[in-house]
Amino acid sequence: MTSARFMKCLQYAAQQHRNQRRKDPQETPYINHPINVSTILATEAGIDDEAVLMAALLHDVVEDTDATFADLEQLFGDDITGLVREVTDDKSLEKMERKRLQIVNAPKASRRAKLIKLADKLDNLRDLQVNTPTGWTEERREAYFVWAQRVVDGLRGTNAALEEQLDQIFRQRQLLD
Ligand SMILES: Nc1nc2c(ncn2[C@@H]2O[C@H](COP(=O)(O)OP(=O)(O)O)[C@@H](OP(=O)(O)OP(=O)(O)O)[C@H]2O)c(=O)[nH]1
Numbered sequence: 093m094t095s096a097r098f099m100k101c102l103q104y105a106a107q108q109h110r111n112q113r114r115k116d117p118q119e120t121p122y123i124n125h126p127i128n129v130s131t132i133l134a135t136e137a138g139i140d141d142e143a144v145l146m147a148a149l150l151h152d153v154v155e156d157t158d159a160t161f162a163d164l165e166q167l168f169g170d171d172i173t174g175l176v177r178e179v180t181d182d183k184s185l186e187k188m189e190r191k192r193l194q195i196v197n198a199p200k201a202s203r204r205a206k207l208i209k210l211a212d213k214l215d216n217l218r219d220l221q222v223n224t225p226t227g228w229t230e231e232r233r234e235a236y237f238v239w240a241q242r243v244v245d246g247l248r249g250t251n252a253a254l255e256e257q258l259d260q261i262f263r264q265r266q267l268l269d
């Protein structure tokens with residue numbers, strides 16, 4: 093039974109991302125990504141914890157829209173806001189530092205936040221297997237797979253199904269010995 097608060101969360105995420113597009117050539121509506129991440133958790137990782145599925149829908153709203161953590165606390169409460177906080181990069185930092193911190197902080201995340209990060213990377217990498225984001229060179233695309241594997245290495249031991257899906261992708265890219 094889909095709860096009213098889950099639908100409110102989906103509606104809010106769609107509203108916040110309404111003018112955004114992903115970087116793929118088809119310019120997919122951004123909201124498809126958070127929906128994919130939440131759906132991966134529900135259908136492939138066997139997650140039925142609604143707070144995790146809602147935080148997955150919201151995982152990019154503070155990082156990529158004008159939403160604040162105060163908004164999320166008021167709308168969805170501290171637990172969900174805490175999960176979003178754990179998966180939100182500090183956009184005020186220089187990009188290389190942001191990427192470095194994702195690797196450094198991955199092992200420190202809570203189990204539930206690690207689930208969201210694993211599903212987030214899985215959706216990004218599945219897309220990257222079939223699309224090159226507009227303006228990316230082949231080198232940048234390859235570098236993304238290498239970097240993503242380093243982030244995923246800090247998230248292991250969390251969900252076998254997601255980690256196997258990710259390893260299939262890394263194997264295909266000859267990134268696994
Ligand atoms: N694969 C893919 N990524 C896209 C697309 N559109 C937007 N993105 C986002 O772009 C980011 C990767 O691009 P970068 O240039 O490396 O990172 P940046 O946008 O944060 O500067 C990913 O976030 P990230 O910071 O790397 O990961 P996360 O923090 O969202 O997990 C991903 O969510 C797309 O069409 N395909």
Ligand SMILES: [Mn+2]
Nearest residue numbers: 125151152212
């Ligand atoms: Mn994301």
